[in-house]
Amino acid sequence: MKGSDYISNAQNTWCPGCGNFVIQHTLKDLLAASVPPEEVVIVSGIGCHAKIADYMQTNSFYAIHGRGIPVATGIHLGNPALTVICSAGDGDAYAEGLDHLIFAAKRNVDITVIIHDNRVYGLTTGQYTPTSPAGFAGKSTPGGTQEDPLNPLDLMLASGATFIGRCYSRDKKGMQTVLTQAVQHKGFSFVEVLQVCASFYDAHDCYDEHVYTPEDHDPTNRDAAEQLIREWNYTGPGRIALGVLYTRDAMTFEERMLAGKEGTIDRTGIIRNALSGR
Known part of the structure; x- marks a missing residue:
C-alpha cells in the first residue's frame, strides 16, 4: 500500500507552512506500512488540527470541542481490533477536554492521542491557550496573559500515562x-507535537535552537523521564527534549472491561439490528 492511498481528495485549507502538513504525511x-485504511479510525475535535479527519482516507469521526478522547475510547471498546488515533489541539485537549485526557491516561485506554500543540487558538485567529508562554499577547490578551503555562507532559506522567x-x-x-x-x-499513548503555526505563533526559531534528542535515555526510568520533562516550562529558554520520554x-x-467476554459479542448483529431500527 502506498502512502498516497491514505490522502483523501478533500481540498486542504491549512495555511502554507502549517505544521499540520508534517503530522498528516x-x-x-x-x-x-502497517495498517490498512479500513482498520484505522481517526477522531478529531474542533480546531485547525481537526481537518485531518477530512484529509486522511480512513474512517473518521468529528467530536465536539474537547470530547474527542471519550469518543475514541468508546470506538476502541466497541472494536478493540481497530487502530484508533485521536488528534487534538492544545486548546481542545488542555482546556475544554483536560478531564477526558487525564482519565484516559489514568485508565490506560489503548488509543493514541496526538496533540497538535501550536500553543495558540489558530482557527479563531490568535487567542492564548494553556500552553501559550507567560505574557503571550493575543487577541484575547492584548496586554499579555498573566498565566503561567501548563506542562502537559508532567501532568500525563502524574496521571499514569504508559507512553509519553x-x-x-x-x-x-x-x-x-x-x-x-x-x-x-x-496502552495509552500520548504524543505532543510542537507544531509551528505559521500565521499566529511561529516559534520555529526558538524550537530550532532548543530542541534536542537525549542520548542513552532509558524511557522506562520514570525519574529520568520526569527530569527531562521538567527541563522546559513552556515559557523560558530551557532545553526541549524530544523522543520517547x-x-x-x-x-x-x-x-479489564472485556475480561471474560471475548467471543461473546456479536458486533455484526448489533450493528445490523441498530440499522434496522430494532
Missing part, C-alpha cells in the same frame, strides 16, 4: 520514530 507513511513522547513538526524523521512506537504501544507496560482498560 508522517501518519500516512507509518500507517501505510514529544516531537517537533520540523523534524519528520524524529516524528515518525515517535509516532510509530506510539501506535504500536499497547517514558514508557511502561500495564494492563489496558479494554483488557
Whole structure:
C-alpha cells in the first residue's frame, strides 16, 4: 500500500507552512506500512488540527470541542481490533477536554492521542491557550496573559500515562520514530507535537535552537523521564527534549472491561439490528 492511498481528495485549507502538513504525511507513511485504511479510525475535535479527519482516507469521526478522547475510547471498546488515533489541539485537549485526557491516561485506554500543540487558538485567529508562554499577547490578551503555562507532559506522567513522547513538526524523521512506537504501544499513548503555526505563533526559531534528542535515555526510568520533562516550562529558554520520554507496560482498560467476554459479542448483529431500527 502506498502512502498516497491514505490522502483523501478533500481540498486542504491549512495555511502554507502549517505544521499540520508534517503530522498528516508522517501518519500516512507509518500507517501505510502497517495498517490498512479500513482498520484505522481517526477522531478529531474542533480546531485547525481537526481537518485531518477530512484529509486522511480512513474512517473518521468529528467530536465536539474537547470530547474527542471519550469518543475514541468508546470506538476502541466497541472494536478493540481497530487502530484508533485521536488528534487534538492544545486548546481542545488542555482546556475544554483536560478531564477526558487525564482519565484516559489514568485508565490506560489503548488509543493514541496526538496533540497538535501550536500553543495558540489558530482557527479563531490568535487567542492564548494553556500552553501559550507567560505574557503571550493575543487577541484575547492584548496586554499579555498573566498565566503561567501548563506542562502537559508532567501532568500525563502524574496521571499514569504508559507512553509519553514529544516531537517537533520540523523534524519528520524524529516524528515518525515517535509516532510509530506510539501506535504500536499497547496502552495509552500520548504524543505532543510542537507544531509551528505559521500565521499566529511561529516559534520555529526558538524550537530550532532548543530542541534536542537525549542520548542513552532509558524511557522506562520514570525519574529520568520526569527530569527531562521538567527541563522546559513552556515559557523560558530551557532545553526541549524530544523522543520517547517514558514508557511502561500495564494492563489496558479494554483488557479489564472485556475480561471474560471475548467471543461473546456479536458486533455484526448489533450493528445490523441498530440499522434496522430494532
